[in-house]
Amino acid sequence: MTILVATTNRGKLDEIFPLLAGLPLDIQTLADYPSIAPPDETGSTFAENASQKARFYAHHSGALTVAEDSGLEIDALGGAPGVHSARFGGETTYPQKFALIETRLGHVPAAERTARFVCALAVADGDRIVFEARGTVEGLIAAEPRGAGGFGYDPIFYYPPFGCTLAEAADRKSSVSHRGNAFRQLREYLLTRSSAGL
Numbered sequence: 001m002t003i004l005v006a007t008t009n010r011g012k013l014d015e016i017f018p019l020l021a022g023l024p025l026d027i028q029t030l031a032d033y034p035s036i037a038p039p040d041e042t043g044s045t046f047a048e049n050a051s052q053k054a055r056f057y058a059h060h061s062g063a064l065t066v067a068e069d070s071g072l073e074i075d076a077l078g079g080a081p082g083v084h085s086a087r088f089g090g091e092t093t094y095p096q097k098f099a100l101i102e103t104r105l106g107h108v109p110a111a112e113r114t115a116r117f118v119c120a121l122a123v124a125d126g127d128r129i130v131f132e133a134r135g136t137v138e139g140l141i142a143a144e145p146r147g148a149g150g151f152g153y154d155p156i157f158y159y160p161p162f163g164c165t166l167a168e169a170a171d172r173k174s175s176v177s178h179r180g181n182a183f184r185q186l187r188e189y190l191l192t193r194s195s196a197g198l
Contacts, residue, residue, distance in 0.1 A: 002026040006057040006067040011151030019183040046120035054124035070119040072153045076108045113141040119178040131189045135181025
């Protein structure tokens with residue numbers, strides 16, 4: 001079975017590949033389809049964006065396609081940055097995004113800086129969505145970034161059971177992360193699909 005993992009994000013791929021290891025799959029990425037320009041992401045939820053991307057890339061590639069949309073929701077900011085996580089603050093670096101978040105959270109007590117990472121994924125076979133999954137991980141926003149592992153918002157996402165940020169626990173991140181949760185569900189779906197000969 002061939003499946004297209006519709007991303008070029010190296011950090012995401014480094015997390016996804018081990019989660020799908022050992023399956024009877026030929027895994028492709030968007031690097032195998034350089035002529036396909038990315039679609040606009042117009043959904044108002046992670047799930048809508050994941051479905052849009054999965055259908056788009058399945059249509060243009062002809063391959064069974066999994067796409068995901070993920071980001072950070074901060075309760076004290078009304079769920080922001082949410083689906084705009086990658087574009088939060090405009091064309092800025094992640095350290096600049098961290099600083100902007102801290103400016104907005106400066107008055108919020110540590111115990112109320114609750115947040116979660118969300119990952120929604122969708123699998124498209126042609127124009128049909130044949131599987132969807134959602135994974136989350138709950139934590140707190142740290143007052144300053146810590147750790148050099150992971151990527152994106154990991155350095156400011158404090159995970160209480162580990163006692164550190166996800167960037168300080170990159171080797172354990174997938175065992176609890178939003179993306180790990182969602183892609184383990186995908187793994188089970190693909191095992192079932194492969195066993196059924198679909």
